[in-house]
Amino acid sequence: MPLVNIKITNEGVTADKKAQLIQGVTNLLVEVLDKNPATTVVIIEEVETDNWGIGGEAVTERRKRGL
16 A cells, blocks of 8 residues: 655645645556555645745745745
């Protein structure tokens, strides 16, 4: 039973986009690894931009500068 954990920032990803991610990842595991889609688990975790850092800086601050 494969388990895939996707972490994204909580910047307005719609339920439809999340459903597309879940379906796409499931399909990829079926196609590449011949996994059973009925037992494939995909978890999407949304992280506050204050809790996600890149290069020693919070994403919130980077977004303010347009990065």
